[in-house]
Amino acid sequence: MNELLQKIVTSTAKEGIDTGHSIDKQTPRRLRWLSLPSEWRDDIRCVFGRDPAARNVLEVLTTYPGIHAILVHRLSHRLWLSGFHYVARFLSYLTRFWTNIDIHPGAVIGRRFFIDHGAGVVIGETAVVGDDVTLYHGVTLGGTSWHQGRRHPYLGNGVLIGAGAKILGAITLGDNVRVGANSVVVDNIPANQTAVGMPARIVQTKVGGEMNPNKIDLDHHRIPDVVGQVIACLMERIEVLENKAAISAQSTHRCTSCEALTICETSLEES
Numbered sequence: 001m002n003e004l005l006q007k008i009v010t011s012t013a014k015e016g017i018d019t020g021h022s023i024d025k026q027t028p029r030r031l032r033w034l035s036l037p038s039e040w041r042d043d044i045r046c047v048f049g050r051d052p053a054a055r056n057v058l059e060v061l062t063t064y065p066g067i068h069a070i071l072v073h074r075l076s077h078r079l080w081l082s083g084f085h086y087v088a089r090f091l092s093y094l095t096r097f098w099t100n101i102d103i104h105p106g107a108v109i110g111r112r113f114f115i116d117h118g119a120g121v122v123i124g125e126t127a128v129v130g131d132d133v134t135l136y137h138g139v140t141l142g143g144t145s146w147h148q149g150r151r152h153p154y155l156g157n158g159v160l161i162g163a164g165a166k167i168l169g170a171i172t173l174g175d176n177v178r179v180g181a182n183s184v185v186v187d188n189i190p191a192n193q194t195a196v197g198m199p200a201r202i203v204q205t206k207v208g209g210e211m212n213p214n215k216i217d218l219d220h221h222r223i224p225d226v227v228g229q230v231i232a233c234l235m236e237r238i239e240v241l242e243n244k245a246a247i248s249a250q251s252t253h254r255c256t257s258c259e260a261l262t263i264c265e266t267s268l269e270e271s
Contacts, residue, residue: 032078039111043070046112050134065099066115073103080105107141109133110157117163127152130159130175138164144186145170156191 044067047054054060060067072095080088088105096102101115103123110131115121117137123129126149127141139161143151153167156174161167162181173179174191183200194204 032081036074036078039074040071042111043067043074043113046114046132050114051116064118065101066118066121069095069099069101069103069115069118069121070109070113073105073107073109076105077107077109107152115139124152126150126170128154130155130157132158134160136161136163136165136181140166140168142166142168143170144168153185 044057044060047060047064047067054064072091076088076091076095079091085105092103092105100119101121103109103121104125104127106125107123107127107129109123109129110133112132113129114133115135115137120138121135122140122142124141124143126143129141133155141153141155145151150170152170154170154172155161155167156172156177158176159173159178161179162183164182165179165185166183167173167179167185169186171186171188173185173189174193176192177189178194179185179189179200180194180196182198183196184198185195185200187199189195189200189202193202195202197203
């Protein structure tokens with residue numbers, strides 16, 4: 001496990017993803033546990049900047065399954081790093097039973113992580129999630145390999161994943177990437193891009209300066225209709241071709257009365 005975590009940190013650093021927000025095996029055990037309360041506090045506070053329905057801390061702590069899942073994951077992740085693998089997995093299993101959110105205790109998750117609604121979210125063992133990331137219900141950060149090692153996605157800071165989206169394989173989503181609902185992402189997405197579709201394609205560039213005051217982009221509904229644009233383009237093309245065909249038909253001279261036929265008929269009568 002030590003080698004796996006070291007590979008995660010090394011490879012993410014090479015690809016420009018900052019994992020300094022996350023604890024690792026090299027961090028002294030005491031420091032890992034000392035940072036737990038501050039991470040819990042950040043996770044709770046960030047809800048008020050991303051969910052207008054959140055009214056007070058008591059409500060968030062008692063009725064938000066996404067908060068329950070991440071708070072327990074912070075604990076189970078530290079147990080996992082400390083070598084208590086079975087205890088960490090069993091705690092993760094109980095959390096899934098209670099919240100319907102499945103987060104492997106080996107997953108590395110940054111600060112101020114928020115899962116809205118939460119139902120059906122799955123995060124795999126080697127997934128790495130940056131700071132200020134938001135997931136909606138039905139999101140999967142899944143693997144595509146039977147082999148150990150890197151097989152789950154890396155998400156940069158400020159990433160937002162729409163409901164039902166699937167991020168599959170050892171791919172990288174850069175900072176501030178938005179993924180539309182029900183999209184399936186199987187390739188790397190550069191920073192500040194919006195991707196939609198199945199498989200997902202980049203359809204829009206997001207300027208970093210347009211982020212809201214909380215630095216979290218929740219405008220995930222403002223994405224172009226790619227299929228609609230293609231159909232509109234095809235319809236426009238068909239109309240142009242039909243107009244050209246009509247003009248061509250009008251300009252072509254068609255003989256309504258054949259002089260040759262008249263000559264032939266006259267010749268036959270004379271004979």
